[in-house]
Amino acid sequence: MATATLTISSKNYSSWSLRGWLLCRMAGIAFEEMPIPFDDPDARAELLLLSPSFLVPCLEHDGARVWDTLAIAEYLAELFPAAGLLPADRIPRALCRSVSGEMHSGFANLRSALPMNLRARYPGFKIWAGAKPDIDRVTAIWRECLARSGGPFLFGAPTMADAMYAPVCTRFTTYDVALDEVCTGYVRTVLDWPVLGEWIKAAQAEPEELEELDVEF
Incomplete structure (x- = not known):
């Protein structure tokens, strides 16, 4: 029986909804999805990165x-420490928080140049030069974390950092x-993570009620 509700936006386009959903699944909390209608102004503002504060x-929960x-x-992480959303050891835990926070607050050029669209594929896509430093920084973070942990996830086992960077993996694809x-x-x-596969399958089945998102950045 669900003990919580999670309000989300489009599964195909909303990277923030994906992050929140992954975190809830990783924590093991029972929750009910509450989708926002595609024509809701707040949902569209979030998807187009036009809102300064996403709700x-x-x-x-409780x-x-x-x-x-x-x-x-x-x-x-506070409620369900056994879920491992944060690494057990202090130094990896500090790094996990730092790289998660960096993803949360930064990489604006990457977000605008490569908006999340799970149903689309653009072979040979020409990436805007302004997004290149963001891509380089993301991959540097990945290499550092994987070198420290040995992989296969950023801190060995899945943590909040993987939830934060999962949409970037889909964008790069x-x-x-x-x-x-x-x-x-x-x-x-x-991408082989079963919980992400579940989200992607739902995104591919999402009704085509939302117009393709095009905006000048």
């Missing part, structure tokens, strides 16, 4: 209402971003 996803993805991660062997292996690990 989706939003987790409601009287608490948590709407920021990083706040959801910390809330669930959608837009055919060239990666080195280490990063290609990490993307493959994330």
Whole structure:
């Protein structure tokens, strides 16, 4: 029986909804999905990166209402420490929080140049030069974390950091971003993650009620 609700937006387009959903599944909390209608102005603002403060996803649990993805991660890590959303050791835990926070607050050029679209594939896509430093920084983070942990996830087993970077893995696949062997292996690990596969399957079955998202950045 569900003990919580998670308000989400489009499964095909919403990277933040994916992150919140992954975190809830990783924590093992029983929750009911509450999709926002595609024509809801708040949902469209979130998907087009036009809102300064996203209220989706939003987790409601036992009287608490948590709407920021990083706040959801910390809330669930506090309630369900055995789920391993944060590494057990202090130094990896600090790094996990840091790289999760960096994803949460940064990489604006990457987000705008490579919007999430799970149903699409663009072989040979020409990436805007302004997004290249963001891509380089993401892959540097991945290489550092994987070298420290030994993989296959950023900190060995799945953590909040993998939930934060999972949408980036899908973006790199959608837009055919060239990666080195280490990063290609990490993307493959994330895309083969059964819980992500469940989301992708649902995204592919999502009704075509939402117009293709086009916006000038």
